[in-house]
Amino acid sequence: MALLRPSPYHIGRLFHWHAERRRQTVVHLDRPLDVVPDGGTVYDGAALAGTVTLLADCLYAAGLRAGDRVVVAKDNHFDMPLLAAAAARLGALPVMIAPIASVETVRALIGRAQPTLLVAGTRLLASAGEAGVALVPAGVRTIAVGAPVGDLPAGTLTLGDLRGGAPAPVRIGGADEPMISTHTSGTTGVPKLVLHSANTAIGRFPARMERCFIPFLTTRHSDVTAAAVSFAHIRVMAWTASQLKMAPRGLVAISDPGLPVVERMLAEHRPTTLEAMPNMFQRWEVLAERRPELFGRVRLFVSTFDAVHPRTLRTMLDASGRRFPVWGWGLGQSEVTGITVNLFTRRTVRPGAPADRSTTGWPAAGVRIRVVDPVTGRRQPHGRRGLLLIATRARCLTYLGEDDRYRAKLDGRWWNTGDLAERVAFGRIRLLDREVDMLPGHSCLELESILLDRLPNATDVTVLALPGGPPVPVLCMRDDRLDAREWREAGRGLPEMAAPRLVPWDEVPRTATWKVRRLALQEQVLGTSRTPGTGRWT
Structure with a gap:
């Protein structure tokens, strides 16, 4: 109980700390949690802490122990921090992977993490199966969460299979010890897995x-x-x-x-x-x-x-x-x-x-x-x-x-x-x-801001810098159309730019944080990945 009194620096104690406070918040969700599909869309502090305890017991029943790593790769939802808290309560390291379109990229991240357990969304498992990609090597157990999407791989567990076991021991790590790993946005390729402690995060x-x-x-x-x-x-x-x-x-x-x-x-x-x-x-x-x-x-x-x-x-x-x-x-x-x-x-x-x-x-x-x-x-x-x-x-x-x-x-x-x-x-x-994306003598970000102001019907503007040539503006327009006169007016007084390329908003490659993946967009629109920058520090 004494562990719950300090301020909530550690994700493993955070939800239980909140549940014991006199003043609590009420969480409203846009859909039920994937890990508790019958739990509704409203949670108070006690319900949040109870969900973390339930998840910790399930992870423990699946064999997760202190010092182990568990990868959580599923659809975006508020149960991601709940799963992270459950793993951290056991003294394990949660490695969080946001929804990424490329199954190969997810497999590469899982390979770097070297987990003993994978908690995967059913849609990810279905995509991996269709692509013939094994996300984890033999011997690594997988827990599927989310609404059913086709048949699960042989040997895959569900949280329902793991309920009713012995209560998991609480072994929360120190403030300067590894607590969680999340990944970078990945705008230029495969993201990095960043390791944080409670203090640094x-x-x-x-x-x-x-x-x-x-x-x-x-x-x-x-x-x-x-x-x-x-x-x-x-x-x-x-x-x-x-x-x-x-x-x-x-x-x-x-x-x-x-x-x-x-x-x-x-x-x-x-x-x-x-x-x-x-x-x-x-x-x-x-x-x-x-x-x-x-x-x-x-x-x-x-x-x-x-x-x-x-x-x-x-x-x-x-x-x-x-x-x-x-x-x-x-x-x-x-x-x-x-x-x-x-x-x-x-x-x-x-x-x-x-x-x-x-x-x-x-x-x-x-x-x-x-x-x-x-x-x-x-x-x-x-x-x-x-x-x-x-x-x-x-x-x-x-x-x-x-x-x-x-x-x-x-x-x-x-x-x-x-x-x-x-x-x-x-x-x-x-x-x-x-x-890596620099525009010598100018700023792509500033040009994008100016063009958005001058093009009211543009929903997004990305300026791609190319070595040895003018930058190429990629525009997303509400009606997928751009009048030539409108473009001339928008570019007045700005540095020389190539003719704009129109791309529908839904076809622009983005990260899980909705950043534009500039190199992927450049390859998609221009067929090249060459940039003026070195990319040495990406």
Whole structure:
């Protein structure tokens, strides 16, 4: 019992810690959990803790023990952190894999993890069977979760097969020991498996800031907090800890960020704070225009992982009926959690404001930043681009199965993010591009923001930089059409660009966090993967 008193830094004790608190939150789901399909869509603190205990008992019955690794690869849902908590309570290491279209990529990640147990979604198992891919070697047990999809591979267990066994022992690890592994976005290839401890993922700054009361910026007891995120990624560990610590009145977990589900959930619960990936918010612009009342109560929008474009900020902030809605933006990376932060209001993103304002922020709490020359490693003066290096105590422990790759990105205490940035006024950092995707002399991100502002019917813009030639804009248009005059006006005053390519939104390759997989898109549209950058630090 004494283990439950400290603040919830460890995912293995988090849900039980919350269940013993006087003030709890109520979780609302967009569909029943895959691990408890008959459990409904509403969970209080006690039900969440009970589900974690049930899952821990099932994993133990399947043979998972302290020191083992278990891969969890299934459809996106809030039961991902519950499964992670169940494994961590046993002293095992959960390795979380978000839904990835390529079965071969999933198999490669599982190979790096070398698990003793696989918890797999039925759709993944069906896809692997159709492709003739064995996800795990013989001897590794598999537990299937989710609605039935065809026949399961021989020897596959279900959670129903494992219920009713002996209670599992609780063996929660220390704050600095490996706690969880999640993967990077994988925009340039097979993702890396990032290994974190309780301290690096949750306990230290900048993640710790979310569990402090900061006016306008952190969760209140009166809030209804909604999130449409990838529940397998490291961001969710800190988010879950902060929400269960701050205990809002309601917590809305949206597993499917598609327009129909989001419209239904926002209509039912009307959140006061809303978090999603930048490209999810961008996709929802049409919903904000058609039904602004769905966002009418939102006082705080939150986006992390990646840059967010000014048009998206403006559309969402204008949809809010609040007098002073705020957008909290954090540039992050799975290996180091937070990097830079900024706040946006209607005033800061008004029409005519600089397009690069939305990619500029201050170093996050507990983070030190350097911008260095990619060749010499010397610090760059203000206004000159270079590689973004950071020093933080929240840096991950290593990459599972790729420790050499992890070490290659370290220079003493400095971590090479692989991003290009520059220092600007007042200690701020302006994000430009990934080094591998860089546009010499310009910024793809800034061009994309400008084009989105000038093309109201564009739902997405990706500028692809090519060596020895002008960049190629790839446009997703609401009606799949672009008038030649409209394009000439949009490109006025901008650097030379090749003729735009139109691609339907649903055909753009994306990661589980909805980032555009630029290299895959380039191969799809242009038939080449050559880029101006080296890709050395991807």
